[in-house]
Amino acid sequence: MQLTWFTDYGLRLLLFAAAHPDRRVTVAEVASAYQISRDHLMKVSQRLTQLEMIHATRGRGGGLQLAQDPASLRLGAVVRALEPDMNLVECFSPLTNTCRISAACRLKGALLRARRAFLDSLDEHSLADVVGDPEALRALWASGPAPPDEASQRP
């Protein structure tokens, strides 16, 4: 069970913008801060603009800024909007379902409740909550590549 890179990058971009409330940020600098693809991030920023979660300004001095109050933007809302598909299993969508028992299946109900618990848990946090101390985050973004993890140091 994974979120798509699209949602992952969307959350990262929103976090970066929220941690720089005093100015516009650019796709290039966000890509550099996380060492991720600029092209991928561009697609995500276009979607976030469509969703009116960020506002994009073109031209010299242009860039991206949050279009919503980060204290009001809930993480569950972001995930719901960015994930292409929250259908945990085939029977969640009438377009894909082929299962004979879905009308009476309690397994489906249990999975639907679990998805609700997941999103409700995310909705307990606003974007402002997860920014916390923006200075600490800004220092980490500026710190260069992440140190290799212990696991990758094993011979």
Added chain:
Amino acid sequence: MQLTWFTDYGLRLLLFAAAHPDRRVTVAEVASAYQISRDHLMKVSQRLTQLEMIHATRGRGGGLQLAQDPASLRLGAVVRALEPDMNLVECFSPLTNTCRISAACRLKGALLRARRAFLDSLDEHSLADVVGDPEALRALWASGPAPPDEASQRP
């Protein structure tokens, strides 16, 4: 956000076995009941056997039966065991993480809590809970292909 077909089929197989407590079931009949791939289901049954969730008996009269009390088998435990990867985003695993801020990132904490809420919600249900009325399920498995959904009837 989706579960893999592997987990989906595993849950279906366990449900089928739990709804037929008086006898062994075969991969062929489970595949036929759900109209899903017998080969795929065979791989899932091998994994469930390794996990000691089902017991497989070879030869004439052989087949699969639950190896655990369905009232004790929690859905969260099944999903944890069958999903190849519960790493919602890159930073959940030290093997894949490249993010500079993960040490201080509250977004990661929020996603970890959401995953916990998902699995805890599933753990509220045992396999026996979701079987409910096995006769109703058996009637549906025997009923032939699922009727086309409304959506697919649109011209």
